[in-house]
Amino acid sequence: MKAGLVVLAVLAVAVLAAVAGCVALSRRSTAATKTVTAKIPGRVAVVFYSQSKVRSTGTVAEWIARHTGGDLLELEMAEPYPEPYGATLKAAEKDVSSGALPALKAIPSLDGYDVVFLGSPVWYGTYAPPVATFLAADALAGKTVAPFCTHGGGGAGRFPADVRKACPGATVLEALSLRGSNQIERRLDLGVGARHTEDDVVDWLDRIFRP
Numbered sequence: 028m029k030a031g032l033v034v035l036a037v038l039a040v041a042v043l044a045a046v047a048g049c050v051a052l053s054r055r056s057t058a059a060t061k062t063v064t065a066k067i068p069g070r071v072a073v074v075f076y077s078q079s080k081v082r083s084t085g086t087v088a089e090w091i092a093r094h095t096g097g098d099l100l101e102l103e104m105a106e107p108y109p110e111p112y113g114a115t116l117k118a119a120e121k122d123v124s125s126g127a128l129p130a131l132k133a134i135p136s137l138d139g140y141d142v143v144f145l146g147s148p149v150w151y152g153t154y155a156p157p158v159a160t161f162l163a164a165d166a167l168a169g170k171t172v173a174p175f176c177t178h179g180g181g182g183a184g185r186f187p188a189d190v191r192k193a194c195p196g197a198t199v200l201e202a203l204s205l206r207g208s209n210q211i212e213r214r215l216d217l218g219v220g221a222r223h224t225e226d227d228v229v230d231w232l233d234r235i236f237r238p
């Protein structure tokens with residue numbers, strides 16, 4: 028009986044500590060939002076491509092927009108990759124290896140934007156072909172570019188270097204690379220890759236826009 032009470036007390040303390048931790052984290056994000064927005068010089072766009080149903084890159088794009096006050100500009104293919112995973116892999120591999128530039132519904136205009144966040148899933152070690160199409164339009168010349176990517180466990184690969192190479196007329200900042208969720212992690216609502224949270228984004232923003 029006494030041992031049972033001790034276990035209950037320990038559990039109660041653990042639950043209270045977890046709740047306090049969540050409150051502290053959300054407070055930290057709110058405070059960080061204000062700091063980051065104040066530090067970013069000029070108008071912000073968040074340009075991204077996200078392909079899977081899980082939308083890992085799209086989720087990170089939304090976090091960035093929330094913490095920077097940026098406008099979300101999603102790149103959409105005129106003819107999206109086929110749905111089944113195997114078919115996507117095959118079509119995408121062909122496009123990546125041939126350097127294809129698949130048509131987009133539209134190339135977003137970046138007139139009036141000073142800072143552009145550019146996001147992509149890592150595909151075969153680099154950015155996805157729709158992002159290659161966007162980069163080829165040379166819309167980033169003269170902008171400050173902050174690249175971000177999500178991957179399936181293989182890391183950012185050549186993504187940061189390839190973005191830098193593709194926009195020589197831009198100032199390219201340190202890239203953010205987060206592991207994307209798989210379906211199970213998403214279903215359990217564990218966030219992007221269960222290993223990353225919105226606070227990883229805030230830390231990165233704080234780092235790259237530190238005055």
Ligand SMILES: Cc1cc2nc3c(=O)[nH]c(=O)nc-3n(C[C@H](O)[C@H](O)[C@H](O)COP(=O)(O)O)c2cc1C
Nearest residue numbers: 077078079082083084148150151152179180181207
């Ligand atoms: C065609 C294709 C190629 C991929 N290549 C890689 C890769 O080279 N390295 C890696 O870690 N993950 C790779 N992945 C996994 C994706 O990068 C990962 O699932 C990403 O978070 C998906 O982002 P999204 O939900 O925004 O589409 C690949 C996925 C696909 C569909």
